[in-house]
Amino acid sequence: MRAEGKRTVYVNSYDIELDLGEVLDAKEMLISSQPNFADAEWQPFKPLYSLSVLPPEGKKMLFLKFRDAVGNTTPPSSFVFTVDTTEPEIIDYIYPDPAKVNETFSITLVFNESLRKSAKPRVSLLSTGGLTPSFPP
Numbered sequence: 001m002r003a004e005g006k007r008t009v010y011v012n013s014y015d016i017e018l019d020l021g022e023v024l025d026a027k028e029m030l031i032s033s034q035p036n037f038a039d040a041e042w043q044p045f046k047p048l049y050s051l052s053v054l055p056p057e058g059k060k061m062l063f064l065k066f067r068d069a070v071g072n073t074t075p076p077s078s079f080v081f082t083v084d085t086t087e088p089e090i091i092d093y094i095y096p097d098p099a100k101v102n103e104t105f106s107i108t109l110v111f112n113e114s115l116r117k118s119a120k121p122r123v124s125l126l127s128t129g130g131l132t133p134s135f136p137p
Contacts, residue, residue, distance in 0.1 A: 009081040018049045018062075018079075026066040026074075035063050035076070042067060057083045088113050 020029070023045065031049065032040035045066065053060050059082050066074045092110035 030065040
């Protein structure tokens with residue numbers, strides 16, 4: 001995951017990968033879930049860093065610092081993201097009167113939560129009465 005601007009970042013797993021990109025002259029990094037870095041140790045800088053965060057779901061914050069070869073450190077920065085592993089549920093749907101359907105029709109699904117633009121819910125349709133569901137590419 002990579003933070004771009006001020007948008008909210010969502011992940012659907014407790015195991016995440018941070019894309020730190022290139023940090024100018026960074027040789028080491030310090031990554032912590034605590035603002036005082038009490039639970040962290042300096043480690044070699046890696047542009048991609050994998051870690052696990054602890055339950056429960058919800059907003060999480062990581063704190064980061066970087067150090068160059070001569071020991072200069074960056075000021076602490078933070079990264080906020082939200083863990084959401086629960087799939088949305090369909091709570092209602094709206095479909096046209098079957099007597100008025102010729103070929104193409106739309107079904108509106110209502111979910112129990114707002115869907116993010118990046119969400120890709122999986123919906124299974126059962127075909128009845130000779131209708132075959134089709135989806136745009």
